[in-house]
Amino acid sequence: MSCPHCQTPMHRAAAPPERWYCRTCTRYAAPGDTAADIEAHEAQRQHALALLDEALGERAVQREADRQIVTQMEADMGQTIQTRGCSKCGGTMYRTVETDDNGNPTGYTMFICGGCGHMES
Numbered sequence: 001m002s003c004p005h006c007q008t009p010m011h012r013a014a015a016p017p018e019r020w021y022c023r024t025c026t027r028y029a030a031p032g033d034t035a036a037d038i039e040a041h042e043a044q045r046q047h048a049l050a051l052l053d054e055a056l057g058e059r060a061v062q063r064e065a066d067r068q069i070v071t072q073m074e075a076d077m078g079q080t081i082q083t084r085g086c087s088k089c090g091g092t093m094y095r096t097v098e099t100d101d102n103g104n105p106t107g108y109t110m111f112i113c114g115g116c117g118h119m120e121s
């Protein structure tokens with residue numbers, strides 16, 4: 001399938017659940033998604049990133065790097081990634097979210113800080 005936004009051929013994620021990713025604009029699709037569904041996913045992702053921007057404040061350069069890391073992680077892992085600020089070092093913490101076939105969260109891992117390795121739930 002091709003991305004409805006930019007017509008780039010989408011790549012299937014390596015790990016289940018089945019997800020298809022556009023490497024040009026970072027949209028993703030689950031099996032059976034319509035173009036409108038894909039846009040809804042993207043709107044949710046942008047909303048999450050906007051919240052992340054607020055949370056991280058003025059760390060603009062780091063933020064852009066974090067965003068690229070998160071996008072790459074999601075593409076590689078076929079999972080949704082959540083981030084938040086580390087209470088120990090101010091770095092960015094990550095965790096993966098397991099989702100069912102409808103994209104509803106079914107499980108969470110611990111947050112792990114990319115800066116200091118601190119873990120918390």
Ligand SMILES: [Zn+2]
Nearest residue numbers: 003006022025
């Ligand atoms: Zn695209």
Ligand SMILES: [Zn+2]
Nearest residue numbers: 086089113116
């Ligand atoms: Zn940390």
